[in-house]
Structure formats: C-alpha cells, structure tokens
Amino acid sequence: MLTSQRKTLILDLLRRDGQVIAKRVAEDLSVSEDTIRRDLREMAAEGLLKRVHGGAMPLSPELPDFTTRKDVSRDAKQRLAARAIGLIKPGQMVFLDGGTTTAEIARQLPRGLSVTIVTHSPTIAAELEHHPSAEVILIGGKLYKHSMVAVGAVAMAAISQLRADLFFLGVTAAHPVHGLSTGDFEEAAIKRHIAGCAIETYVLLTADKLDRASACQVLPVASVSGLIVPDDIDEAQLAPYRSLNGAILSA
Incomplete structure (x- = not known):
C-alpha cells in the first residue's frame, strides 16, 4: 500500500x-x-x-481571541448567517450564541423582520442597536472574555425562564465521535443549557471546524436539530455527520 x-x-x-x-x-x-x-x-x-x-x-482548533476571529472565513460566515436567517419566522424568539458567525446573523437580520433576539453576548446585542424591528433581551452574568459571553449561575437562571423557538449555537469544533465542542468548561455548560431551553438548535460550522475536537463537549451531533455548513464541503467528509443528523443545510 x-x-x-x-x-x-x-x-x-x-x-x-x-x-x-x-x-x-x-x-x-x-x-x-x-x-x-x-x-x-x-x-x-x-x-x-x-x-x-x-x-x-483529531486536531484541537486554535482559539484566537474574539477580535482576531472576526476576519477568519468571513465570506463563509456571511453565507451561513444568510441561511440561518431563512429559518427565522416573524414573531419568534431567537437565541443567538456569542461568536463571530452568529454576529453575522445580527448584522444581516432584515430590517423589517419583527423578532425577539435573546443573547448572552454584549457584542451581539450591540449589533442590533439600530435594528428597528428587533426586541433585544441581553442575559447578564460573569463575562467570559474570550468569546464575549456571559456564563455562570446568574446567566443560567435567567435563561431558564425563557423558551426560545430557535437557538443558533456556535462551537469551535465538530466531530462525528467527539460531538460539538468548545474549549472552556463553563462556556460548554451554558451552551448546553441554552439548547435545553430552546425548541430547536442549529449549529453554524465553517469548514475549518469539521473533524476536530475541543476539550469540552457541548452536545452530540445527533442531539441538535441541524447543521448549517458551507456548500463547497465534500460530500464524503459530510457523510459521517449526515448518518447522525439528516438535517444538514448548505449555504
């Protein structure tokens, strides 16, 4: 051989x-x-x-800070965000996770779309400052600066009072065996908690996150409603994910 x-x-x-x-x-x-x-x-x-x-x-992805990540795979993130927005219906409550990909959802949200956006990320909330039709609920707590999100007991207690229609989850890695993961224990816990309080959870994944594994699992691939991935990923690479979760949406 x-x-x-x-x-x-x-x-x-x-x-x-x-x-x-x-x-x-x-x-x-x-x-x-x-x-x-x-x-x-x-x-x-x-x-x-x-x-x-x-x-x-599998490789553990590098974890550059939030500012550095803004310019990584920008075109792909914009396409993923546009596909995610297509799932949102007027009047829904939508929870946006922290991260540069979900920030694109906030930026592209149609001006006439009337929704309630919940987030535990002050940077995501700031993106919606001038949106005329979006109500914004900002969850507070201990700030995890790497991802600019609130974590901890205070944030979890507030999230428990809500029932979002959609949760757009951000992770640092995805693997058929090791699941959807991130690099921080507390951040993984709050992502898992939000998913448990939402009706549907979709994960936005750029190509560099596939077939990798970070230290802390959030959820198995089969436990989310669907994955949103770039349309140029080879079908052979997606096959193990598709066997676990048939709802793979291309962008």
Whole structure:
C-alpha cells in the first residue's frame, strides 16, 4: 500500500472512530508499527491530526481571541448567517450564541423582520442597536472574555425562564465521535443549557471546524436539530455527520 493510501485510511479511521491506535493499524495493514508512527508524525507536521502516545487524535482548533476571529472565513460566515436567517419566522424568539458567525446573523437580520433576539453576548446585542424591528433581551452574568459571553449561575437562571423557538449555537469544533465542542468548561455548560431551553438548535460550522475536537463537549451531533455548513464541503467528509443528523443545510 502506498504512503498516500495509508494516510487516507488513517484520516478515515480518525473521522470514524475518533482516534487512531498505531499498533492496531499496523496489524490491520500488515506493516510495521514504526511505519505507521512515521506516517502519523508526517501527518501531524502537515496539520492533519494530533499525535498522542500510541497513536493520534483529531486536531484541537486554535482559539484566537474574539477580535482576531472576526476576519477568519468571513465570506463563509456571511453565507451561513444568510441561511440561518431563512429559518427565522416573524414573531419568534431567537437565541443567538456569542461568536463571530452568529454576529453575522445580527448584522444581516432584515430590517423589517419583527423578532425577539435573546443573547448572552454584549457584542451581539450591540449589533442590533439600530435594528428597528428587533426586541433585544441581553442575559447578564460573569463575562467570559474570550468569546464575549456571559456564563455562570446568574446567566443560567435567567435563561431558564425563557423558551426560545430557535437557538443558533456556535462551537469551535465538530466531530462525528467527539460531538460539538468548545474549549472552556463553563462556556460548554451554558451552551448546553441554552439548547435545553430552546425548541430547536442549529449549529453554524465553517469548514475549518469539521473533524476536530475541543476539550469540552457541548452536545452530540445527533442531539441538535441541524447543521448549517458551507456548500463547497465534500460530500464524503459530510457523510459521517449526515448518518447522525439528516438535517444538514448548505449555504
């Protein structure tokens, strides 16, 4: 088997199983464990996976600050936001998670669309300052500065009193095995709580977040109403997600 074929197989195993064990792969392919470990080292250097003792895991995405993230994948975020807005009906209560992708929803919200927007992000609320038809409910609490969102008991208590029609969830990573995840324990907890208080939850995912895993799981892929992804993602990459959640919307 060629090196390129082994590497493709390793990536398929990583997507399917959420981990790769070097010894097991070597046995399955009838090659030496050193050969597989060399493949894993090269793939780690190429930014395809994360080396761990005995094998590999999906990459953990980098977590640049909020200001830096604004200009990353801007065109894709705008398309995802437009697709998300298409799900909103007049008169609904919509919860917008913090993040640069959901901020695009606030920016693109049609001026004549009468909705109630709930958010625990002061930056999202500020985007709607001059929107003539949107009522805004801002949830307070302890500010998690990396994502500019309120977290903690005070925020959770306020959210518990609401029942949003739609929740647009933002995460840092998505993986068929490891689910939808983010890098902070408290932030993951409040995202999970909001989803539990909403009728429907959709996740907006840029291509760089797929097949990766952050430290703290928010929800399994199958537990949300649907995923909104760019329309240029290869169908083979989406197949494991589609098997878990049939509502994958392209933008």
